[in-house]
Amino acid sequence: MESASIPVGHGHAEDHHHGPPEAHQSARIDRTILGILLFILSEIMLFAAFFAAYFFLRVVANPDSWPPEGVHLPVLIAFINTVVLVSSSFTVHYALEAIKHNNHRGLKLGLALTWLLGATFLFIQINEYIHIGFSARDGAFGSIFYSLTGLHGAHVFVGLLLLTFANIRAWRGHFGPEQKNHLGVEVPGIYWHFVDIMWIIVFVAVYIV
Amino acid sequence: MGNPLTSEVAAFRWMVAVLVAAASVALVAKLFGSTAGIFYGMFLLLVLAGFIVKGMIYMLGSPDDDEEEDDVVTELRNDDYNE
Secondary structure (H helix, E strand, C coil): CCHHHCCCCCHHHHHHCCCCCCCCCCCCCCHHHHHHHHHHHHHHHHHHHHHHHHHHHHHHHCCCCCCCCCCCCCHHHHHHHHHHHHHHHHHHHHHHHHHHCCCHHHHHHHHHHHHHHHHHHHHHHHHHHHHCCCCCCCHHHHHHHHHHHHHHHHHHHHHHHHHHHHHHHHHCCCCCCCHHHCHHHHHHHHHHHHHHHHHHHHHHHHHHC | CCCCCCCHHHHHHHHHHHHHHHHHHHHHHHHHCHHHHHHHHHHHHHHHHHHHHHHHHHHHCCHHHHHHHHHHHHHHHHHHHHC
8 A cells, every 4th residue: 555656735845744743724815925814803893892982972871072172183294294204104004116127216215215204294293282181081082082192102113113124124235126026015014005094094984973 | 815924915904994994084074973983983984893803813814724624634533443
C-alpha cells in the first residue's frame, strides 16, 4: 500500500517539518491580509458602537433638543478641518503614485505634505476643544461629542506616527517602484484613507445633519 | 471599486465615494430637514455595511465551501485507505 503517492492535506509538508505543527491557515486568504481585515473590522465595530450611542442619544433620547440650547458647534472651522484632512488623502495618494513611477522627490513631498496636513488637523481640533465652551462632563451631548471626535483624533495621532516612519524611510531611500518595495507607504496610506472616511462620517453626523 | 484592504488606490476610491455620499446626505438634510438627513445617512451606512459583509464573504469564503472541501479530502482519504 503506497499511501504516500496521493498528496492529501499537508502530507508533504509534514514529511520534512520538525518541531510543533504549523498553525492552521486558510488557503483562500493570505495571513497578512487576514490580519488587516480583522484589524479594520475591529475598528469599524469600535466606531459603530460610538455611532450607535450617538444616534440613540440623538434620535431616541433627545429628539427635540439636539444639540442642547446654548451649544453652538463651530461648523465652519470643522468644515475647514475636513478640507484639510481630505486634502491629506490626495497627497498620500500622490506620494504612492510618485514612487510607483520612481519619483522619489514626489514621494517625499507627498508624504511630508500628508504629515503636515494631519498635524494641522489635530492642532485645529485641539484648539476647537479649548474654545468650544462645553466639556465632556456637560451632559450626554458633551460626552458623546468628545467621545466620537476624540476617538477619531486618537486614530489621526496613530496615523501620524505611521506617517512619521514612512517619511523617515522615504528620506533614507527605502522605497522603490515595485509593490513589495513600497508597502511601507501603501499600508499607512490605506489606514489614512480609513481615518479620512471615518472623519467624513463623523463630520456629517455631528456637525451637518 | 476594488478591495480597499489590499490596494491604496481602491481605498482612495472608496474615500472619494464616501465623500460624495456625505455630500448627498448634507444636501438631503438641507432640503428636507435634519431628521430626513439622519435616516438617509443611516440608510447609506447600512448599504456600506452590506458591502463590507459581501467583501468579507468573498475574501473568507462561506462555511459551505469548507464543507465541500472537507468532503473532497475525506473521499481522497477513503480512496487511499481502500487501496
